[in-house]
Amino acid sequence: MAKCKKCGTEVASPEKTWTLAPKGRKPMNVGLFKCPNCGGHFRAAI
Ligand SMILES: [Zn+2]
Numbered sequence: 506m507a508k509c510k511k512c513g514t515e516v517a518s519p520e521k522t523w524t525l526a527p528k529g530r531k532p533m534n535v536g537l538f539k540c541p542n543c544g545g546h547f548r549a550a551i
Contacts, residue, residue, distance in 0.1 A: 511543050
């Protein structure tokens, strides 16, 4: 679940996910979400 930064709509499932692993830090899952309300794409940690 992630919130659109533009309109605040909550999007349940990401279109795409991947793992972001910066050096020396814990890897985390990032998802690419598409907002059904405004059509914008945004990324959020899952
Ligand atoms: Zn939106």
